[in-house]
Amino acid sequence: MSAGVGPVRHLLRDDDLSPAEQAEVLRLAADYKAAPYAAKPLAGPRTVAMIFDKQTLRTQASFAAGIAELGGHPLAIDGKLAAIGERESVADVARVLGRQASAIVWRTYEQDKLAEMAQWSGVPVVNALTDDFHPCQLLADLLTIQEAKGRLEGLTVAFLGDAACNMGNSWAIAGAMAGMDVVFGAPQGHWPATAVRELVDAASWSGSVRTLDDPVEAVRGADVVVTDTWVSMGKESEAAERERIFGPFAVTEELLAHADPDAVVLHCLPAYRGKEISADVLEGPRSLVWDEAENRRHVQKALLAFLMQRSRVLDADVRV
Numbered sequence: 001m002s003a004g005v006g007p008v009r010h011l012l013r014d015d016d017l018s019p020a021e022q023a024e025v026l027r028l029a030a031d032y033k034a035a036p037y038a039a040k041p042l043a044g045p046r047t048v049a050m051i052f053d054k055q056t057l058r059t060q061a062s063f064a065a066g067i068a069e070l071g072g073h074p075l076a077i078d079g080k081l082a083a084i085g086e087r088e089s090v091a092d093v094a095r096v097l098g099r100q101a102s103a104i105v106w107r108t109y110e111q112d113k114l115a116e117m118a119q120w121s122g123v124p125v126v127n128a129l130t131d132d133f134h135p136c137q138l139l140a141d142l143l144t145i146q147e148a149k150g151r152l153e154g155l156t157v158a159f160l161g162d163a164a165c166n167m168g169n170s171w172a173i174a175g176a177m178a179g180m181d182v183v184f185g186a187p188q189g190h191w192p193a194t195a196v197r198e199l200v201d202a203a204s205w206s207g208s209v210r211t212l213d214d215p216v217e218a219v220r221g222a223d224v225v226v227t228d229t230w231v232s233m234g235k236e237s238e239a240a241e242r243e244r245i246f247g248p249f250a251v252t253e254e255l256l257a258h259a260d261p262d263a264v265v266l267h268c269l270p271a272y273r274g275k276e277i278s279a280d281v282l283e284g285p286r287s288l289v290w291d292e293a294e295n296r297r298h299v300q301k302a303l304l305a306f307l308m309q310r311s312r313v314l315d316a317d318v319r320v
């Protein structure tokens, strides 16, 4: 429904939240996790539209379950049927959906299209993964690390493998915003986008970003080791070449011997055992991947409640 007065807030990329707002969303997510059925700010129910132009499992399941827990109605829209930008323009779809739903969650390819949706929708738009960013996953990763380590500020994170993707870009921004030293271990040319690294270097956030092409040096002393598939959605035709160039950056027990003895391991899933991560690491005691997957639901609930209240889609006195 219409957003009312005031600017509408979106999460199109990680820095659409300030560092203080990122911390606030994480605090609310921890509250929701402790009492998942206590708050019903979307009672009515309010509808949240979820559009998927790419494959999905965790994202659809966690948004649908989370929206239901908030008292709302999750409406899943098949991107192939909607054919946004082909059958009708992004601007037309945005105005139609903005009259039916209280928020729009969209997984798609181009970041520009997501921004166009936000420009026209009149309701909050959430990036459920684009080619460039995956900010919901980063909120889940940060909550998972906070639970394991009791803090974020001052920790060292090593991101190994294909860092020139949505997860690499989002880790650079969200990690630095949270006060972490994020070290990317990847072959030359496979680091986060130059514009993203320059933005982090110029920002006044307490964390930082470094890039290394040596996997052992990248992981040395790390508190958290993160990886992602070497073959992101849309890159399938490059699979063989990618497995060759990223091979030395696989997260194995041998590589983890160089990390902090208490290092934890994250992977946003889906995971390819024997490729970017060994089966024993993924299934081993350092791995937090199942908590990380669960935390998608808690952080996305907090994010939706936060954005909708700040946008005055929800009344200021609705308990979130």
Ligand code: NVA
Binding pocket: 165, 166, 167, 228, 229, 231, 232, 233, 268, 269, 270
């Ligand atoms: N970089 C991966 C993330 C999957 C959640 C992809 O875009 O396919």
